[in-house]
Amino acid sequence: MTVVLGIDTESNGRDYRHDPLAKTTGVSIATSVNNGDYFPFQHEMGFNHVWPTFYGVREYLKDWIERPDVVLVMHNAKHDILALENLGINVRDKLYYCTMLETHFVNENLPNKGLDYVSKWLGGTPKVKSDLMAKFIKWGGWEAIPSDVIWEYAEHDACLAYYIHDKMYPRFKAEGYDGELWERERKFTDLIMRMERLGVPIDQDLCEQEIAYGTERMETILRELKHNPMSGADLKKLLIDEMGIPSQKDTPTGRPSFDKEAMGLYETILEQRNDRTAQAILEYRGWQKTLSSNYRSYLELQSGNGTLHPSFKLHGTRSGRLSCEKPNLQQIPRSSPKRWNGSLKRAFRARPGYRLFEADYSNLELRLAAVYSKEPNLVGPLQQGYKPFDSMAELLHGVEYTDQQRQDVKVQTYMTLYGSGIKRLKDVFGLEHEEAKKRRSDWFGAYPEILKASQKAARLAERRGYVAMWTGRRRHLTQKEGYKAFNSLLQGGAAELVKSVMLALDEVIDWVECRMLLQVHDSVVFEIAIGTEDKWLPLIRETMERVSAFHPQFGTVPFPVDIKEFGG
DNA sequence: TGAACAGGCGCG
């Protein structure tokens, strides 16, 4: 017989992954929906337990929690596992359930997966945060809450975890997630936790230099323009009222738009007057974005020795991808000639004795589309080693295709795989309705099996309410969302594939000479000891390219991996 | 004064 325990932990609010002062102040345990207790024993203020055993609460909890017949239930286990580890309680090898992920797997479309929201969504009670507790938090942070003040809140949270598991587990199991899939998810959670703890090293001096340079550029531009380029109202005054240019584009709410596309239009008009106002506005906004979202944010978030510890959210996306926050290192600007963000990767510098490398799949989702659809016009050329868009441009425009045609085919292909309609095609390529229709039918004429696969996925989603990825993981769609089904299979299938690959990589790397630091959907960033590159890089490539190990279908086309040095 | 929304932009 197993015992199910709802667990919730309280801490002093510091980050377990890098802060030596991080401390778990107490643990709550629920043995049923309405039977929970809180064990405070490391609070700065208020009562601390020394009972119930002579050798202490920590040991008592450890004995209980580590018992092999105890199954733990936690809301956001990734956090509570660290909190328990902080007490020397090891749960990495035991069976646990994360109610947040149970909820996410069964209903990935829920806008919020927090404990309070999910409980209420299920018809349960909300969290109980007293006014007094809120005041303490405001006054001195979580660290300042006396144990007696957090008591009720803490034990209630453990009950809520128990309650959510009680409600969600049957659905989780019925959809086939318990067992192998959940075990795989726990292993992946463990891997992500190791990645997060390692963190990503940055070059603080370079960040500071860029902040100084960018701030100066922004001040200069502001003096010239005398208007705030971040303010729509100001830009209207400047460009439309003062300079007399008619509005080029409107936002959905009817105000003039000054996004990149609109600014491009203003720029061509201003070019004739030899006026650089549009460029100045774009440069200002470019610096603003980069300084606040990247350089300054990196310096603020680094842990004290120049290391970033972003959080990867396992429940972050409906598609099954990870998301990343604080900071979001899945949106580091890619290399380009732009002065303000074109070389941002230089801000990342491996630890002494190491180098950074990024290994990424080429056209991962497109290759998956070829596999799923079995489209001979795509599978054939890929098998022969063609680059997909070379082959597609050739098929649609003949061997004499232009660079522009190739680029357009690429854009149209991704638009199509993402479910774009004719209207969007018209807008993006500036076509008449009939031309757009023809482009669409030409594309589908060349790749008819893709159209069929897409329609088949849509029908299936409409009939069953979901599509299943190759692992069994589901994406739930409403009747109206059938058009998203094929894209869900590609985006979600790719995410599942990269997850499997990372688990396979975990088996071959040693996490000392070679370790994973980041995942960016179709790529993985590694830190590798100098002098051992020849040992690890080929192994990484082989492991990543051997996707047929996960599903025999993936053997029908190659999945080539490109490896580049990353950072400065 | 703070929350919520809108617009904008970075990534795959």
Place this chain on the structure above:
DNA sequence: AAAGCGCGCCTGTTCA
């Protein structure tokens, strides 16, 4: 009938 998909996070604006 028509629909580009999936994110995080910044500044400015609006509203309670």
